[in-house]
Amino acid sequence: MNEFTLFPVTFSIIAITVLTTLLGFNSQDIRSKALFYPYQMTGPSQYYRFFSHGLIHADYVHLFFNMFTLYSFGRVVEIFLFTKTEYVILYVSALAASSIFDFFRNRKNYNYAALGASGAVSAVVFATLIFDPWEKGIALFGLPFLAIPNILFAILYIWFCAYMDKRGKDNIGHNAHLWGSVYGFLLTAVLKPDLFKSFIDKLMHPHF
Structure with a gap:
């Protein structure tokens, strides 16, 4: 059994995104x-841009980091968290929500x-x-010895996105990162209330 069979949603999203980005x-016409582009989104005929922007990337580095991250975490979501339909709903709706x-x-x-x-x-x-x-599930800079608890990562990540957006000295959509993150967690909490209750219980009773 190959990985596409195991993770059809994750690999389908990656394949479609890579193809449309290429x-x-x-094609400047496809890209534009x-x-x-909010300035041009003056009516429903332009609202498709809430979703289409996720199909293109600025360059190969931008594409690689997004797709590698999706590959790394999407497989967990697809196997242990959501049905295929729920996963698609999460991903597509997050494009607009963010x-x-x-x-x-x-x-x-x-x-x-x-x-x-x-x-x-x-x-x-x-x-x-x-x-x-409290699980040390995310390693800073990809280094295992820099793994930190999930809750600490979440706080630092959201603070960083808010700070960098306020600073406004780069060309990165920090607000999309921030609101996509918040939306992803909240939607998961709504769809999986038992897991959310367990999350709160574990949060109140840390283990190290």
């Missing part, structure tokens, strides 16, 4: 039509546009945190 690299704040903030900003699946990928990552707030 098409966008070679897929961009999340963009709503920037949509309203930049509706009159001609110069603002965004692309990439980071918001949805962040939602997938934060969905996995519901298993155990």
